[in-house]
Amino acid sequence: MKSLTPEMFEPKLASLDEAEKISRPILTYFQDAAVRFLRNKVGVFCLGFLTVITLVGIVGPLFFPQMGEDMAYENAINTDFQNQRPSLGDYLLVTDDSWSPPDALIKPNFNTAAGLLAPEKVFAPQNFKIASAATVNGVTLQWEPLEGVTGYEIFRIAGKKESLDLESFRTSPGSVGMTLGKIEDPAQYTFTDSSGLDPSEHYAYAIVSYVTYPDSGETTFSTTASVLNTALVKTIKISDAKHLKANAETGDTIRGRAFLFGTDSLGRDIFARMVMGTRVNFSLALIVPSICLLLGLIYGAISGLSGGKVDLIMMRVIEVLDTLPYLLLMIIMQLVMGKGVLSLIIAMCAFGWTGFARVIRGEVLRLREIEFVHASRLLGAPLSRLIFKQIAPNLIGLILVVWSSRLPGVIVSEAFLSLLGLGLEAPAASWGMVLNEAAQQFQSHPVQFLLPASVMATALLAFFLLGDALTDTLDPKLRGRD
Amino acid sequence: MVLFRYIMRRMVLAIATIFTLATLTFFLTRIAPGDPFTKTKEIPAETMANLRAKYGLDQHIMVQYGIQMKQIFFHFDFGTSFRTIGRDVNTIIEEQFPVSAKLGVFAVALGTIIGMGLGIIAALYRNSVIDRFAMLLCVLGLALPGFLFSYLFQYFIAVVPVTQFNMNPDTWVPAVGWGTWKHYLLPGISLSLGVVATITRMTRSQMVDVQFSDYVKTAKAKGVSTARLVVVHELRNAILPILTILGPLLVGTMMGALITENIFGIPGLGRVILNAVVNSDYNVIMGVTIFEGAFLVLIILATDILYGIIDPRIRVSA
Numbered sequence: 034m035k036s037l038t039p040e041m042f043e044p045k046l047a048s049l050d051e052a053e054k055i056s057r058p059i060l061t062y063f064q065d066a067a068v069r070f071l072r073n074k075v076g077v078f079c080l081g082f083l084t085v086i087t088l089v090g091i092v093g094p095l096f097f098p099q100m101g102e103d104m105a106y107e108n109a110i111n112t113d114f115q116n117q118r119p120s121l122g123d124y125l126l127v128t129d130d131s132w133s134p135p136d137a138l139i140k141p142n143f144n145t146a147a148g149l150l151a152p153e154k155v156f157a158p159q160n161f162k163i164a165s166a167a168t169v170n171g172v173t174l175q176w177e178p179l180e181g182v183t184g185y186e187i188f189r190i191a192g193k194k195e196s197l198d199l200e201s202f203r204t205s206p207g208s209v210g211m212t213l214g215k216i217e218d219p220a221q222y223t224f225t226d227s228s229g230l231d232p233s234e235h236y237a238y239a240i241v242s243y244v245t246y247p248d249s250g251e252t253t254f255s256t257t258a259s260v261l262n263t264a265l266v267k268t269i270k271i272s273d274a275k276h277l278k279a280n281a282e283t284g285d286t287i288r289g290r291a292f293l294f295g296t297d298s299l300g301r302d303i304f305a306r307m308v309m310g311t312r313v314n315f316s317l318a319l320i321v322p323s324i325c326l327l328l329g330l331i332y333g334a335i336s337g338l339s340g341g342k343v344d345l346i347m348m349r350v351i352e353v354l355d356t357l358p359y360l361l362l363m364i365i366m367q368l369v370m371g372k373g374v375l376s377l378i379i380a381m382c383a384f385g386w387t388g389f390a391r392v393i394r395g396e397v398l399r400l401r402e403i404e405f406v407h408a409s410r411l412l413g414a415p416l417s418r419l420i421f422k423q424i425a426p427n428l429i430g431l432i433l434v435v436w437s438s439r440l441p442g443v444i445v446s447e448a449f450l451s452l453l454g455l456g457l458e459a460p461a462a463s464w465g466m467v468l469n470e471a472a473q474q475f476q477s478h479p480v481q482f483l484l485p486a487s488v489m490a491t492a493l494l495a496f497f498l499l500g501d502a503l504t505d506t507l508d509p510k511l512r513g514r515d
Numbered sequence: 516m517v518l519f520r521y522i523m524r525r526m527v528l529a530i531a532t533i534f535t536l537a538t539l540t541f542f543l544t545r546i547a548p549g550d551p552f553t554k555t556k557e558i559p560a561e562t563m564a565n566l567r568a569k570y571g572l573d574q575h576i577m578v579q580y581g582i583q584m585k586q587i588f589f590h591f592d593f594g595t596s597f598r599t600i601g602r603d604v605n606t607i608i609e610e611q612f613p614v615s616a617k618l619g620v621f622a623v624a625l626g627t628i629i630g631m632g633l634g635i636i637a638a639l640y641r642n643s644v645i646d647r648f649a650m651l652l653c654v655l656g657l658a659l660p661g662f663l664f665s666y667l668f669q670y671f672i673a674v675v676p677v678t679q680f681n682m683n684p685d686t687w688v689p690a691v692g693w694g695t696w697k698h699y700l701l702p703g704i705s706l707s708l709g710v711v712a713t714i715t716r717m718t719r720s721q722m723v724d725v726q727f728s729d730y731v732k733t734a735k736a737k738g739v740s741t742a743r744l745v746v747v748h749e750l751r752n753a754i755l756p757i758l759t760i761l762g763p764l765l766v767g768t769m770m771g772a773l774i775t776e777n778i779f780g781i782p783g784l785g786r787v788i789l790n791a792v793v794n795s796d797y798n799v800i801m802g803v804t805i806f807e808g809a810f811l812v813l814i815i816l817a818t819d820i821l822y823g824i825i826d827p828r829i830r831v832s833a
Contacts, residue, residue, distance in 0.1 A: 353532045356812050357539070360770050361804040364792060365543050368800070445660045452662065452774050453792060472666065472778075479670055486666070490659055497658035 066430070069506040076502025079495040086492060090311030097305055098277060098290075107309045108460040111273070111300035114292070116478050122291035125269040127281050132170045132268075134225040140178050143220035150181040152253040155244050158185060161259035164223055167236070168266045171227035174238055176259065182242040184217040187224055188258070194235040199260050206239035206258045213238075230265055237262035294484045297470055306462040307485050313374060313463040314444050318496075321381045322439035326432060328382070329389025334420040336390070337397030348394070351387045359384040363446065367455040374457065381446055385439070392435050393428060400424055430507040437503045441496040448489065464489050521823050529816045536808040537587055537801075541580055544797035593802030596791075604802030607787055612806070614693065615776065615783035619769035621703045623761065626710025631757070633711065634718025635745060638726065649715050656712025662774035664705035669778055673701060691780035702779045706768055713764065714757060721753035728752075759822050762814035770807055 060068065070076055097106040156179075164173035174187065188210035190202055202209045213226050219242075226238070239258035245251070269289060274281040281287055294303035336347040363380045370376035400406060406423050414422070425432075444464065450456045451465025452472065459466070464485065471482035564573070574582075586592045593604035637649040673690035676682040688700055725731060726749065734748045769784075776785030784803055791799035 349528065349531075352528060353535050356529075356532045356808070356815055357536050358766075358770055358804060358808045358811055360773070361788070361800075361807060362539070362543075364788065365540060365800055365804065368792060368795065369543050369546060441658060448660065449662070449774065453789060455792065475666060475670060476674055482666065486663060490663060493658045493660075494654065497654060 062430070066506050070502065073502045073505060075498050076506070079499040079502065082495045083492065083499065086311060087315055089308060090315055093308040094305075094312075097308075105309070107302060107305035107462050109301065111296070114296045114300040116298060116474075116481070117292050117296040117300075119295040119480060119484065120292050123267050123289045124286050125274070125289040126166055126168055126266045127271050127274045127283050127285045127287060128168070128170060128268045129283055130270045130272050134171050134227050135173060135223070137216075137221050137225070138223040139218065140220045140222050143178060144180050145220065147180040149183070149244050149246060150179075152244070155182065155242060155253050155255045157241050157255040157257055157259040159259065161238075161240050161261055163261065163263055166266050167263040168268045169230050169232045170268055171225045172230070172236065172238070172263065172265070173223055173225045174240070174261075175223050176240055178220055178222045179242055180219070181244070182219050183245040183252075184215060184219055185221075185224075185240055185242050186215045186254070187213045187226075188239045188241075189213050189226060190237050191231070191234045194262075194264070197235060197237050197262055199237055199262060202237055202239055203258050203260045204256075206241060206260075207254075210237075210239060232265050232267050235262060235264055295478075295480055297467075297481055298474060298478075301460075303467060303471070303481060303485060306467050307464065307488060310463040310465075310467055313457070313461070314447060314465075317374070317377060317381070317447055318440045318443045321378055321385065321443045322436050324378065324382045325386040325439065326389050326436055328386035329391075330393055330420070330425065330428075330432070332386065333390040333393030334397050334424055335416070337394040338401055338416060338419060338424075344394075351390055354384060354387050355391075357384060360449070363450065364453065364455060367450055372456060372458040377447060377450065377456065380450075381443060388439075389432075389435060392431060396428055396431055397424055400427055434500070434504045434507050437496075437500040440500070441493045444489065444493060444496070518823060522820050525816055525819050525823075529812045532812045533805070533809050534584075534588075537584060537805050538580075540801045540804050541583055544801050545576060545579070587805065593805065594798045596796055596799050604799055607799065608784070608802060608806050611782060611784050611787050614781060615769050615772065615785065618699065618702060618706070618772060618776070618781060618783060619765055621699050622706035622768050622772075623710050623765045625703060626707035627714050627757075627761065629707070630711040630714025631718050631754075634715040635722060635750065637715065637719045638722030639745070641723070646719075649719070652708075653712040653716050656708040656710075657716070659708075661706050661709055661768075661771055662778065664708055665702060665775040665778045668701045668705050693779075693781045698779070698781070702772070702775050702781060706772055706775055709771075710764060710768060713760070717757055717760070718753060721756060722749055725749045725753050755822075755825065759818050762818045763811070766807070766811040766814055770811075 094106075158176040158179050160175075160177040162175055164175040167173075176185075186207075188202070188206040190197060190210040198209070213228070214224060216224060230236070237260060239260045241255045241258045243252050243254045246253075266286075267289065269277075269287070271281065271283055274285075274287055277290065278285075278287050290302065292302055292304065294307065297303055297306075332347065332351075336344045339347075362384060366380040366383060367376060370379060401424070406419065409419060409423050447456060447463060448465035448468055451463060451469045454469070456465045456469070457463050467485045468482065468489070471478070471485060475482045583594070586594065591605070593608070595603040596607065633645075633649045633652070637646040640646055669690050673688050677684045677687055677690075688697055689695075690701075692698055731744065731748055734744055739748070772783070773785040773788060775781075776783045777789055780786075784807070787799060788803055790796070791803070
């Protein structure tokens with residue numbers, strides 16, 4: 034415990050200057066609000082997160098490859114890339130626009146006169162390998178042709194790399210794998226497999242040789258096979274490759290597009306569509322509440338300032354409008370006006386302003402009894418001046434709170450209408466449109482829905498928490514509580 | 516006398532609301548591009564004229580308006596569907612409404628029970644883990660739309676266990692359909708999350724407010740047990756505002772269930788609206804909108820009147 038000394042009991046000198054001294058910097062309302070807001074970690078984080086999304090929406094599309102012929106990149110349909118999983122961009126082999134399997138090659142100067150091999154001497158061809166690249170278009174196999182055999186038979190198995198049982202495939206290829214083809218010319222030394230190749234699988238091939246003895250008609254196969262296994266290289270057509278790399282040539286390997294969210298059923302990049310959709314959704318989220326606010330401000334201020342019968346009737350009108358089933362009316366309005374951003378704005382604004390009008394009327398009723406408004410009115414200020422010069426500036430905190438609480442609702446409404454097929458005109462991209470398209474095949478390709486949905490959910494949560502934070506900092510009713 | 520005047524005023528307002536709604540939907544559907552018959556296959560001009568005459572579409576718009584209003588307000592008749600020949604809107608509503616209503620009541624009842632329980636516990640143990648959890652649930656339920664939960668629940672609870680973990684699809688929760696009690700679970704829970712969030716938040720704030728009132732302090736000082744304190748003294752006073760939002764919450768949940776009904780293949784009004792939207796069947800849309808609007812208005816009216824009877828402060832200020 035601190036020991037008590039006599040000095041501690043000396044009376045302090047009373048100084049008027051000291052008592053009245055303003056020791057902290059003078060803060061305006063907004064500086065004060067900013068200080069309070071910055072103390073709210075969740076709010077700051079949400080604001081930062083939403084700023085990042087907004088920036089991605091503004092800047093992101095500039096990094097998309099350009100598509101010619103008035104086709105926006107995010108709407109470009111690419112049938113080669115349907116329902117791709119999310120990836121950072123695979124390496125793609127550039128091929129000609131029209132691919133056809135190469136002709137089988139025959140070895141020149143092949144000694145066809147050699148006698149047939151004895152049954153116990155029949156063995157599998159050596160040097161079994163991939164002729165060039167194994168691509169999704171086709172895998173060309175090559176081997177050393179054998180003298181003294183009648184032909185070869187080729188088998189294939191497919192699966193995950195670890196699950197391929199190469200040893201049993203080598204000893205009994207016919208029972209493990211599927212037969213790809215029987216080659217009846219012993220001089221042929223290449224074969225191209227182009228049937229149903231799937232880039233996500235691993236493939237193993239086996240080749241055996243056989244001898245058919247003309248006198249007995251019996252056929253003897255080599256007891257073991259030559260086996261190889263390979264993954265497939267994805268390909269891209271040269272005309273598509275030119276969009277990615279202008280100087281691409283057939284045979285080059287280029288890095289394909291990164292499909293961060295995968296592609297949809299039409300092969301469109303879902304991430305690109307989400308980025309473009311951000312523009313639509315965030316514009317809506319900013320425009321709709323602002324229009325509602327303007328309408329509500331005018332209506333509420335007139336109602337509040339007029340008072341009496343006018344106020345009564347105007348409030349009854351709002352009560353009537355508030356009880357209408359706005360979701361259904363929004364659907365009807367969308368039907369009437371057709372799809373599009375403008376009709377979305379009108380449909381959402383038509384019934385969204387009443388809440389603003391209510392809040393603003395209440396605040397106006399309080400404010401209009403304050404002296405400076407009386408003074409302004411006494412000096413002959415018109416109603417418009419009263420509204421915009423006297424009342425509105427004092428409403429800003431409250432307005433911002435109500436305004437920010439409306440932002441997530443707009444995004445939900447857009448998704449709601451789009452899921453009903455009443456959003457934008459296809460193929461335009463918005464978050465709701467992406468969700469709607471992904472929802473059609475949710476069961477088979479859940480990733481296409483889950484990734485965009487989590488983006489939307491995160492944004493909604495951020496908007497909601499930001500609104501809460503703004504309420505804490507700006508709502509005058511809460512000021513001075515903490 | 517004051518109560519009577521209050522009730523009369525609410526009723527006049529309710530009728531005005533329904534009338535406004537009917538007028539609004541009528542004129543909105545009439546200015547829609549094309550009429551209901553242009554979207555089907557080519558119809559000869561003569562047939563078209565007959566069809567239009569049959570449905571009264573050839574008359575002056577104000578005459579049509581008058582006829583329709585008379586039908587709606589004096590005969591409670593919403594007309595016939597333009598698409599499904601011979602089906603009138605009343606029958607459609609009679610058949611499908613109970614399904615939506617059952618689902619809505621289930622979701623709201625479930626949400627209210629859970630929400631009130633969670634709200635009370637959160638208020639009793641403020642800033643505890645349970646309180647934090649309840650607040651997290653509130654943020655999720657309020658910020659995210661019900662249809663998002665519907666999609667997720669259907670996939671992760673109904674589909675994945677069957678396809679990935681070999682659950683028996685006959686005994687596990689069904690992914691789609693309607694009929695048994697199991698069909699209520701997933702759509703009901705996904706719709707109830709919003710209700711849980713609303714009710715939890717309200718209960719908690721009401722309970723916290725009540726906790727500091729003098730009569731609770733007095734009761735505590737007299738040594739009333741915690742259980743009795745919560746149930747008899749606190750909850751009774753906190754519950755009134757919650758009761759008043761249940762009606763509008765029910766209607767809101769039912770109308771918001773549009774997409775959820777579609778996801779789970781539930782034959783309710785949601786699907787009716789969806790089909791009507793696809794086919795531009797304006798009579799059905801108008802009928803359902805007016806019906807649901809009237810339902811909402813009546814529920815709010817009933818709530819207001821009941822509240823006016825229970826709480827005399829309301830009728831004086833209104």
